[in-house]
Amino acid sequence: MTDGPLPLNEIVDRRPTLRQRVSFPGLIVYANGAQTCDCTFRNLSPGGACIVKMHLLQIPDHFYLINIRDGIAYESRVVWNKARLFGVKFESVVSLAANTDLAFQGLKQLWLIRASR
Numbered sequence: 001m002t003d004g005p006l007p008l009n010e011i012v013d014r015r016p017t018l019r020q021r022v023s024f025p026g027l028i029v030y031a032n033g034a035q036t037c038d039c040t041f042r043n044l045s046p047g048g049a050c051i052v053k054m055h056l057l058q059i060p061d062h063f064y065l066i067n068i069r070d071g072i073a074y075e076s077r078v079v080w081n082k083a084r085l086f087g088v089k090f091e092s093v094v095s096l097a098a099n100t101d102l103a104f105q106g107l108k109q110l111w112l113i114r115a116s117r
Contacts (some may be wrong), residue, residue, distance in 0.1 A: 004065070020044055026051060027114055029073075030063040033106040043069065048089045056084060062091075066108055068114045071097040073107045 021043050028037040028051075038054040044067075052063065065076045065088060073096055076088040096108045 017044040025114070027061055027068060027110060028053070028059055029066060029107060029110060030060050033110065036110065039065075042085075046090075048087060049074075049076075050085065050087050053086070066096070066107060066111050066114070068075045068111065071095065071111055071115065073104065073111070083085040 015097045022041050024040040024041050026041050028039050037057050037059060040052045040054070042050040042052055044050075048050050049065070053059070053061070059078075062080045063076055065074045066072070067074070074088070074090040075092040075094075077091055078086055080087045094104055094107070096104065096111045099108060
């Protein structure tokens, strides 16, 4: 038994899977595509991510998060929020590159515009 705090290498992470540290661009999309906010992925796992918003905008609890680098859209739900830094859980995943479903054409267009910059 120890009396002090645990060393960092002994702290247990509560996430079901470890997240990979990354730094690449993203786009938060809500209000049926009418509203967007640039962001940066800080870490990523198959089930969620840590994101940094570029602006202190209020965003809804549910939105699409586009991974600009990989052309993937995640239907996301906020699980924690600390000003510009927040964590999301992915509820579904859509590959935009090969997707021809009309329901995702707006997301695909937003991705193509951002990816060409």
